[in-house]
Amino acid sequence: MIRTRLSPRRPLAVLGAALLGLAGAVAVSAPASAHHTTITATSACDQLTGERVLTWTVENSEQDKAATLQQVTPNPKTDVTVAVEGAPAIPLEGTVVPDGGSVQAVQRVPGDTRSASLTIYALWKKNGQDHTDTGTVDLTRDAPCAPAPKCVDLDKATYSHTFDGPKGTATVKLDGDLPLCGDGKQWFTLVSYFAPRPRFATPQYVHGTPASDWIGRTRTAIDLKVDLPDCNTQVDLIWGDTSQVIDPLTEDGKRYGNLKLGSPGAPGNRSHGPQGWYNGGSRGCTNPASLFTANCDGTVTVALSNDGSLSRYPVEFEVRGANGWSKKVTVEPGKANTDTVVPAANAGTVEVLVDGKVLDKGTYSWQRPEDCPLPTVATRADCDTFTLTVANPKGGLPVKAELTYGGRTETRTVAPGKAEKVTFKAGKDEQATIALPDLDLEMEAVYAPEQNCGGGGGGGEPGLPVTGAAAGVMAAVAGALVAAGAVLFVVTRRRRIRFTA
Incomplete structure (x- = not known):
């Protein structure tokens, strides 16, 4: 005035x-x-x-x-x-x-x-x-005149920043044209996490090494970049050095709060820019896998694993079989479970699911292993009868056997570790057929009585004796079979095997 x-x-x-x-x-x-x-x-x-x-x-x-x-x-x-x-x-x-x-x-x-x-x-x-x-x-209305500052005090400095969470990059720049005063340094840190969901959820674990750098002296801007896991993640741009990093982030643990740049409160609001935090990802940070093993008894053993570089969280598997059979199994990170066995009655189609979705290569149907022992057939014959015995080894499935001789067919189901015997009246037919439809296998057994039945074949009718070299060979073969009491057959699919008794 x-x-x-x-x-x-x-x-x-x-x-x-x-x-x-x-x-x-x-x-x-x-x-x-x-x-x-x-x-x-x-x-x-x-x-x-x-x-x-x-x-x-x-x-x-x-x-x-x-x-x-x-x-x-x-x-x-x-x-x-x-x-x-x-x-x-x-x-x-x-x-x-x-x-x-x-x-x-x-x-x-x-x-x-x-x-x-x-x-x-x-x-x-x-x-x-x-x-x-x-x-x-x-001059009372005017602020006191003071020399223009040559630097900015550390506690009064403001900044601006950029942030790209999906790429794991950020920049921070000191506002204005003046550097920070003295030897003051302001640290900023960019950190990425493994996360259980593509949105905020806990627990979270630090992935790799956080990127941390400072502004001070003649440095007025910094660039930060971190690696991201190939799964769900959280990325945070925080005020401070790596001593501020929280690992892990848990349900009831500490939070960054206003340390995140772009926050509404101090110190995060001293930097102007987008919110310095990101949640995203397209797959879980686990490595669930399944492996199926068929057993000779018709069951399926399912191996469940949660191992690999991404495994950070437990995985709840659901194993489903036929006829509504189901079992849930939780496998910890870096572990495996081999105790899940699907009963034979439910092993028609087996599925392994995580979060309601069938795993890749998570479907299997039981198939008989090639190394399962096959049933054996033994024969015994005399002039009046022709006896066939089917024995099924332990540890396998029951086997259906269809035995046919002289126009007559007998069907037996042979339990594992058991044998079934069928005796036919000897006749003129020279061979019997043994079919195992469950194994897609068919065999033939030749009727060869232990003694000369009069040259006429079965039924006790008289016949000319078999003589010469051929008679000697047959006698030797018959004796060997009687001594062994059984005939073992080569495993063959849809193959007719001929043998004599």
Whole structure:
């Protein structure tokens, strides 16, 4: 606020009586009141020096008389000078203000000055008239002037950042053109996690090595990048170094809160940019797998594993069999389970599911292993009967056997570890057929009685004796078979095997 105050500086000589002197004063002062200067001022802050710069403007009210500024009194008491282009500045005191004109002078005062004034005594050439004016300027509304800072205090610095969670990258930059003061450093850290879901869920475990760097001294910007797991993840850009990293993030554990850049509160809100956190991914951080093994008894053993570089969480498997059979099994990270056995009655189609979805290569139907022992067939024959015995080894499935001789067929189901015997009346047919439809196998057994039955075949009818070399061979073969009591057959699919008894 500018105020102008007029005050007579020099009293007029008074001669005579008081009344006459008073009248003279009025008479003389009247024309003096027409001669005056107007003083105004503006204020600016020099941030290089921290000084407040006052520019005083002194105007001459007279259009036909120049005014000489004979005395200049500033408050505060610092130099008041007039700039002269191309020459050194001159003091305001002694300066002539042309008729109807003005002059500007500059005064530098301390930056915390709250009020300043300038008192000027001016003398006009004609009539010897003089006048004293005072101009003031109120600086209380202005903030104190201070030198421009050359750096930013660590606790007052602000930043801006970018963040790309799906790529695992971020940048942080110090705002403004000034560095941080002294040796101050501000750390920032980018960290990625294994996560159980593509949204926020716990527990989470740090993946790889967090990226951490600082801003300070001549460094005003940094780039950060982290590796992401090939599964569900969380990525956080936080205020601070790696000592701030939380590993693991648990249900009731610590949280980053406003340490995340872009948060609504401090210190995260001291950096301007997008929210510095991300949740995403397209697959779980587990490695569920299944392996099927068919057993000779018709059951299926299912091996469940949760092993591999991605395995960080337990996996709940569901094993489903035919006829509504189901079993749930939980396998911890890095572990396997081989105790799940699907009963033979439910092993038609077996599925392994995780989160309601069938695993890749998670479907199997029982098939008989090639190394399962086959049933054996033994024969015994005399002139009246032809006996066939089917034995089924332990550890396998029951076997259906169809035995046919002389136009008659007998069917037996042979339990594992058991044998079934069928005796036929000897006849003219030279062979019997043994079919095992469950194994897709068919065999033949030759009727060869142990003694000469009169050359006529079965039924006790007389016949010519078998003689010569052929008779000797048959007798030897028959004797061997009787001694062994059984005939073992080569495993063959849909193959007819001929043997003699």
